[in-house]
Amino acid sequence: MTFVAADGAGPSIERGTRRIRMQQGVQIALLIVLLVLVAGPLLVLLCTSFSPEGKLPFETVDFSWANYVDLFAQSATIGLIWNTLKYAGGSVVLALLLAIGIAWLTERTDMPGRTVARVLMFSWMAIPPLVFGYGWILLINPSNGVINNFLKSLLGLDESPLTPYTMTSLILISGLGLTPTAFVMLSGLLRNMDPLLENAGLVLGASRRTVTQYITLPLLRPGILSVGMFLVMTMIQAFDLPLVIGLTAQIPVMSTRIYTLASPEVGGLPNYGLAAAFGIMLLVMATLLMWGYFRSIRISERFRVVSGKGFRPRRLELGLWRYVAAAAVALYFFIMLLPMLNLLWASLFPFYRVPTLAQLFSVSLEAYQNILEESVVRRALVNTVLLVLVSATTVIVLSLLVSWYSLRGEGRLGKWLDTLSFSPIAVPPIVMAIAILLLYLKTPLYASIGILMIGHITVYVAFGTRSMISALVQIDRELENAAIISGATWLTSLRRIIVPLLWPHIVNCWLWLVAHSARDLTFPLMLMSTTNLVGASVIWMVWDYPNLPGAAALSMLLVLGLMVLVVPVQIMTARRAEREI
Numbered sequence: 001m002t003f004v005a006a007d008g009a010g011p012s013i014e015r016g017t018r019r020i021r022m023q024q025g026v027q028i029a030l031l032i033v034l035l036v037l038v039a040g041p042l043l044v045l046l047c048t049s050f051s052p053e054g055k056l057p058f059e060t061v062d063f064s065w066a067n068y069v070d071l072f073a074q075s076a077t078i079g080l081i082w083n084t085l086k087y088a089g090g091s092v093v094l095a096l097l098l099a100i101g102i103a104w105l106t107e108r109t110d111m112p113g114r115t116v117a118r119v120l121m122f123s124w125m126a127i128p129p130l131v132f133g134y135g136w137i138l139l140i141n142p143s144n145g146v147i148n149n150f151l152k153s154l155l156g157l158d159e160s161p162l163t164p165y166t167m168t169s170l171i172l173i174s175g176l177g178l179t180p181t182a183f184v185m186l187s188g189l190l191r192n193m194d195p196l197l198e199n200a201g202l203v204l205g206a207s208r209r210t211v212t213q214y215i216t217l218p219l220l221r222p223g224i225l226s227v228g229m230f231l232v233m234t235m236i237q238a239f240d241l242p243l244v245i246g247l248t249a250q251i252p253v254m255s256t257r258i259y260t261l262a263s264p265e266v267g268g269l270p271n272y273g274l275a276a277a278f279g280i281m282l283l284v285m286a287t288l289l290m291w292g293y294f295r296s297i298r299i300s301e302r303f304r305v306v307s308g309k310g311f312r313p314r315r316l317e318l319g320l321w322r323y324v325a326a327a328a329v330a331l332y333f334f335i336m337l338l339p340m341l342n343l344l345w346a347s348l349f350p351f352y353r354v355p356t357l358a359q360l361f362s363v364s365l366e367a368y369q370n371i372l373e374e375s376v377v378r379r380a381l382v383n384t385v386l387l388v389l390v391s392a393t394t395v396i397v398l399s400l401l402v403s404w405y406s407l408r409g410e411g412r413l414g415k416w417l418d419t420l421s422f423s424p425i426a427v428p429p430i431v432m433a434i435a436i437l438l439l440y441l442k443t444p445l446y447a448s449i450g451i452l453m454i455g456h457i458t459v460y461v462a463f464g465t466r467s468m469i470s471a472l473v474q475i476d477r478e479l480e481n482a483a484i485i486s487g488a489t490w491l492t493s494l495r496r497i498i499v500p501l502l503w504p505h506i507v508n509c510w511l512w513l514v515a516h517s518a519r520d521l522t523f524p525l526m527l528m529s530t531t532n533l534v535g536a537s538v539i540w541m542v543w544d545y546p547n548l549p550g551a552a553a554l555s556m557l558l559v560l561g562l563m564v565l566v567v568p569v570q571i572m573t574a575r576r577a578e579r580e581i
Contacts, residue, residue: 027405027413033398034420037458041435042283042427048438049276067277076252084253087171087242088235092182094175096228099182100220102329106183107190109316111325118187119571120333124180125512126562127340128519129240130536131555134543135339136173137164137245138346146342146355165249174241176336182231189223233289236282237428239522254282255430259526262434272438279431290426340559346552367549368557377538377554383449384518384535384558391456392513396506398457399464403472404494406465418465425462432459433526447529455523460513467512471505472498511569515562 050063071077105111106118139147140162148160155161163169206214239255246256261275318325345355348363350370371377399421406418424432436455437446445451499506524537533541535558543551 023405024413026401027417030398030402030405030417031413031420034402034417034461037454037461038420038424038427041432041439041458044439045276045279045431045435048272049280051273051276053273067273070274071277071281080252080254080257083167083251084236084255086167087174087246087251087253088232088238090167090171091174091178091235092228092231094171095178095182095231096186096224098175098179098332099186100224102179102332103183103187103190105325105329107187109318109322109325111318111322111329113326113329115571117329117333119567121180121183121187123563123567124177124336125515125519126559126566127177128521128536128555128558129177129238130244130519130521130539131343131559132177132339133173133241133244134539134551134555135343136169138342138352138548139339140164140169144352144354149354164245167249167251170241170245170249170251173245174235174238177241178231178235179332181234182227185227185230186224189220189227229289229292233286236285236289237430239430243521243525254278254285255428258282258430258434262437262526272434275434276438279428279434282428283426283431286428287426343552343555346548347556349549352548367553371542371547371550371553376533377542380533380535380538381557383533387449387452387456387534388514388517391453391460391517392510394453394457395460395464395513396510398461399468399509400494400499400502400506402461403465403468404498406469407472418469421465422462424459425466427459429459429520429522430526433523436523437527447527447531449532449534451527452523452532452534455527456517456520459523460516464509464513467505467509468502471502508569511565515566518558518562 049067050065051067052062052064053066102117102121106114137145139145140160142148142160142163145160145162148162151157151161152159164173237255238253239259242251242253242256243259245251246253247260252260258275258278261271261278264270342355346352347367348365349359350364350366353359353362402417402421406414406421408414433455436451436458440446440451440454445454518535521536521540524532524534525540528537535554539551539554539558542554
C-alpha cells in the first residue's frame with residue numbers, strides 16, 4: 001500500500017524538523033553559557049582550594065590538602081562558625097517576630113494605614129544595607145551618636161550607653177533590616193489563609209488565645225519554618241553589615257573572613273588558597289541549608305488551607321485596638337527611618353554636625369556639590385547606571401529564554417537548564433565573587449566593569465528564572481501552538497505572544513534586579529579596581545577616607561534614584577492587594 005502525502009505536508013514536516021533542530025541548538029548554547037557562568041568559577045574555586053601555597057589555579061598540576069588542614073587546625077575557625085550561626089540565627093528570630101506581627105496586622109485585621117505599611121515594606125529594597133549600617137553608626141556611635149548624646153543629657157550619664165560595635169547591636173540592626181524581606185515572604189501566607197478553621201474554634205467556645213495557639217500557629221508553622229530556613233541561609237551569606245559593623249567590632253563571620261583573606265591590608269599578600277577553602281566550607285553550609293529549605297517546602301504540602309470552593313479571607317475587627325496596632329507599626333517604621341534621616345542630615349553640611357535645632361539655619365547642598373565635582377565619583381555613577389541596566393536586562397533575556405526552554409523544550413536539556421540556572425541560589429555571593437575573581441584574574445575582563453556584570457548576571461539568574469517560570473506556567477502553550485501552526489517561528493511567538501502577556505511581571509522582576517544590583521557591595525568590593533568603581537564601592541571608600549558628608553550625600557543620591565524606580569510600582573501593587581480582600 002502506498003501513502004501519498006497531502007499538498008504542503010512535506011514543507012510543514014521540514015519546517016517542524018528545522019524548528020526542533022534550532023530549538024535544540026539554542027538549548028545547547030544556553031547550557032554552555034550557564035556552564036561558563038556558574039560551573040566555571042566554582043570549578044576554579046575548588047581547584048584553588050587544593051593548590052599549594054602561593055600558587056594560583058592552572059599554574060600547577062600539584063594538589064595539596066594544606067589549605068583544609070590549616071582551616072580546621074586554626075582554633076579561630078570554631079569561633080568563626082559560632083559567630084556566623086549566632087549572628088544569622090539571632091537576626092532571623094528578631095525579623096520573624098516583627099514580620100509575623102506586622103504581616104498579621106496588615107493582612108488579617110482592619111488596622112488603618114495598611115496600604116502605607118505595605119508600600120514602605122516592599123520599597124525597602126531601595127535602601128542598601130551599607131547605607132542602613134552607616135546610618136546606625138551615626139545614630140549610636142559612642143563618641144558623637146545622636147541617641148547617645150540625647151540619653152546622656154536626659155539621664156545625666158558620663159559614658160555612652162549604646163554602641164553599634166557589639167554582637168547584640170549587629171543582630172538588632174540586621175534583624176530590623178531583614179524584617180521587610182520576611183514580611184514580603186509571609187504576607188501572602190497570611191493573606192491567603194482561610195479563617196474557616198479559626199471561626200469554627202471560636203464558635204465552639206475557644207478563646208482567641210487558644211485558637212491562635214492550637215489552630216493558627218500550627219497551620220502557619222510549615223510556612224514560617226520554610227521562610228525562616230531561607231532567611232538563615234541568606235544571613236549566613238550576608239556581607240554588608242558584618243563588614244561595616246562587624247570588622248570594627250572585631251566580630252568576624254565567614255563572609256568577612258573570606259574577604260580579609262582575599263583582600264589583605266596594604267603590604268600584605270592575598271591568601272587565595274585559604275580563602276577558597278573557606279569559600280568551599282561556606283558553600284557546603286549553604287547547600288545543607290538549601291536542602292533543609294526544600295524539605296520544609298515539601299512538608300508544607302500537608303497544610304493546605306486554601307481551596308477554590310468556599311475560600312473567603314476576612315479581616316478581624318480590632319475595635320479601638322486598631323489605633324494601638326497602627327501606632328506600634330508606625331513606631332517600627334520610625335525606628336527604621338531614623339538612620340536614614342540622620343544620613344540625610346549629615347549630607348546637608350560640609351562637616352558632620354550633631355543634629356540640633358540651631359543648626360537648621362546652616363543647611364546647604366555643599367556636600368553634594370563637592371562630591372559630584374570629583375571625577376572618580378562621576379565615573380562611578382556612570383558605571384553604576386551601566387552596570388545595573390546591562391546586568392538586569394541581560395538577566396531578564398537569559399532568564400526568559402532558559403525558562404521557556406525549561407518548560408517547552410524537548411528532552412533532558414530543559415531539565416539541565418532548569419537545574420543549572422537555579423544552582424547559584426545555593427552559592428553565597430562572597431564565594432561566587434572570589435570564584436569569578438580567580439577565573440578572570442589573568443584575562444582582559446579583570447578590573448573592568450564587565451567582570452561586575454558577569455558576577456551580577458551569575459548570581460541573579462536564579463531569581464530571574466524562578467520568577468519567569470512561575471509566570472510562564474500560567475500561560476497555556478496552546479497560544480504558542482496556534483501561532484506556530486499559523487506559520488510563526490518560535491522567536492516570533494515568544495516576542496508577540498509570551499512577552500506581552502508577561503510584561504507586568506517582567507517589569508517587576510527587572511526593577512528588583514536593578515535595585516539589588518545597585519545596592520550590592522559584595523562584587524564591587526571583591527572585584528574593585530580604579531576602573532570599575534560603582535556607587536556602592538565609592539560610598540565605602542569615601543566613608544573610609546573619612547568624608548562622612550560626602551558618603552552621606554552619595555548614599556542619599558543612590559537611595560533617591562532607587563526610590564524613584566521602586567516606589568510607584570509598589571504603590572500600585574499594594575493597592576491591588578488591598579482590593580483583593
